[in-house]
Amino acid sequence: MDLESALAYMKEHGFRGRVNNALVISRALDRGVTVRPDRKGRVQLRKGRRKWLFHNGWSNLNHRLVTRCATQKEITSRLLRARGLPAPENAYFGADDIERAWAWAEPVLPVVVKPSDLSKGDAVHVDIKDRGAFEGAFNVVVRRSGGALIEVLGRGVEHRITTIDGEIAAATKRLPAHVVGDGITTIEGLVALKNQQRESSGNPVHKLLKLDAVAIEQMTRQGLTSTSVPESGVHVALRATSNVSTGGDAVDATDDLRPDEAEIVRQAARAIPGLRIAGFDVLLPRGSESSGPSIIEVNTAPMISMHHYPWTGQPRDVADRILDAMFVE
Template sequence: MDDQTDSPDDYHAICLGTAARARGIATRYVDGVYSRFHPFPSRWLALAAGGREYLFASGMLLLKGSDPWRGLGLHINEEATLLIRDKQRAKDFLDARGFGTPAGRVFRRGDLSAALDAFSSFAGPVCVKPNQGTKGELVFPAIADRARYESAVRRVAARHQKILVEESVSGQLIRFFFVRPRVVAVKLSRPASVVGDGSATIANLIEAKNALRDRRAVPGHSNIVVDEDLRDFLAMTGRSLDDVPAAAERVFLRGTSNGATGADSLGCRADLHPSYLDVLAAACNAVPGLNLTAVDVMIRDPAAPARHGNYWILEMNRNPGLTPYHFPWRGEAQDVSGAILDAMERGFAPVPASPPASVPASTHSMPAN
């Protein structure tokens, strides 16, 4: 069934569809399943540009009809998938080429005892998460005591085959949106937080923040949900919902920075040293077949030049969301949809049949673009 209206549940597709129609590119919605292993999403924005037909939904871009094994098409990042969906393997790949990443180890669920024993092998706080997780689910950063560590490992193991344990790095989480061959947008992903007024409790401040979110209705910014993970994070930082923060004190409520968990997307380009754009473009261009991604990078001091010890690449996203760039909580909108359409019209770089024989390694701080 075809439908000429926007799919109301997919703001990412609305962003791309609106940008396409502004250029005179016709769009429509079609139903279909990407593969039997990936049945969702099932409703796709269809459009044509540069002599090719594309399908798009929830950050996933397909080149229509180019895969004989699937009815819909070939993922725009198909050749890069096996690498970037494995977080530790992707970090090893980047580390070998001179890019900064947090040290980590992967453990199988069947060897849970080894995962539980690994806590003592790290010199500082650790982060526990699925090695192939998405959307910030079951990510537990800044763990400094064994009891919380063992609980986190068991929770990840209950739902995933592979558990990633890595050093927990601190700073500001910045997401770089890449459309080959360059970074086209950046944003700061600030974890769910409230700002004290000297009289209200954290619980009251959360209610007020959610009321503000309801009034503003910024797409991609969910309300803050008070659950056990939020309470546990507060307890880990020595706080509780009944605490009264000082006036102007920002209290973080989670360690993750996803819109679905109440994070804020903020414009940050003016505060970011320009060297990061070159470093992240070089990192993405080093991955064979990676045409479109958003890269999560923890940066200790964004104003300082890119160098080891000041930034760590955490992961590359195969299906990057568009909405937070078009609808930030604070800052100017960034036209990532326009950058994607530009790439469609000129033709995405052909996917190589195999990785290049060698990728020049950086000596350290700034790989050449």
């Protein structure tokens, strides 16, 4: 069953969600698995005596406790470090603890200021280098989340590596929303051209770029405006975070992982009891300023559609791998 047919099936039968759910429904129906919505509109899958739930990357394949723990990012990071795996030093501070938070952050600048319990790059502030920027970021985060996680900034290229039962199913290099100069066109024009590519590609995952206040602030940091004409080959970032939901590019990198990098991720997946499906956000050394690999987050409801529909590179059928895990022959 193709994606459009699966989306139509979802609408007809009362399922919630979009592409992630449609991919699993499509693969399940092709296998003869019974698929129904539960009372919350989630995907209920049954074959023989086996019965599972799936919704937007979440699955009850994962133990309930590990799902709860993974939402607290500092706990996950501490657990990984205790297992001898590379994860950044961080600390959580309440809304009234800004002075203590700054005292922790100042000796290790630059830092990341982010919520401990939100996803999709929501309210994440990176490369914070001074007191003014720190206070601004801290106040934004605590308004959203009630507290803030302060983390040592790692250097490298962010990758999302999805694992199933301790093995790597796919890897994606995630690039922040950006355009590449041609020496002729303004940034505004480059955004319009890339958005035309987005619309004509039929890719259901990648979002249009926005020249909003966040993009303007990011350009200002680079000494640019929307009417600037970047030189040929120059990358102009429109976001600091690399989430596909904010216009980032997902580029397949499954075959680009080095053996030691892949082994670190496999060890991390196996180090967390009850974790069967996960998306590891990992900084990998891919440049002169990079440090070693660092696991910055563990997501127990990974977005699988980015692997099926990369902006460039080979599609990876992660949904099929999930069905393999659910219904072992």
